[in-house]
Amino acid sequence: MGARQRLNSFYLLAVLIVAAMIGGSAQSWSLFLISAAVMTVLLIHGGDIRPTSQSRRKTRQRR
Template structure:
């Protein structure tokens, strides 16, 4: 497993843990799903989760 994959996994797990805490506090699966989607979207947008390698970005 490459370093990029390990970092992506760490960001995904972090987003899911935070979403699970928020969902548990509110007691709602819908809030969990919404906060998980928002957290993952924010991580992708900020560059924390890299979907493509840097050498493929120019394409």
């Protein structure tokens, strides 16, 4: 497992823990799901969670 995958896993685990605390304090499954989805989208948009590699090198074909 590479560093990017480990970091993404850590961020997703942190999102689930915080969402569980929010949903648990309000005793609401829907609030848990909404807060987990919103935090995940914000982290992806902010660039903290990177689903794909940033370097998109074009490979040269050999002739």
